[in-house]
Amino acid sequence: xxxxxxxxxxxxxxxxxxxxxxxxxxxxxxxxxxxxxxxxxxxxxxxxxxxxxxxxxxxxxxxxxxxxxxxxxxx
Numbered sequence: 001x002x003x004x005x006x007x008x009x010x011x012x013x014x015x016x017x018x019x020x021x022x023x024x025x026x027x028x029x030x031x032x033x034x035x036x037x038x039x040x041x042x043x044x045x046x047x048x049x050x051x052x053x054x055x056x057x058x059x060x061x062x063x064x065x066x067x068x069x070x071x072x073x074x075x
Contacts, residue, residue, distance in 0.1 A: 010018065
């Protein structure tokens with residue numbers, strides 16, 4: 001970052017140009033972070049759906065095993 005002496009040596013137009021440039025850099029950084037956040041949110045939602053599907057599959061398998069066990073025991 002500019003120290004006070006360097007900032008004092010800049011003309012008004014140079015300072016304004018520098019501020020605009022830094023603002024644009026911050027805007028780009030913010031947009032990248034926002035994109036990363038959105039990607040993470042989508043990935044989280046997809047993982048949550050997959051976990052629910054897996055959980056349902058595990059429950060179905062548990063029920064099937066229980067039914068098979070009952071069938072075998074009835075013989």
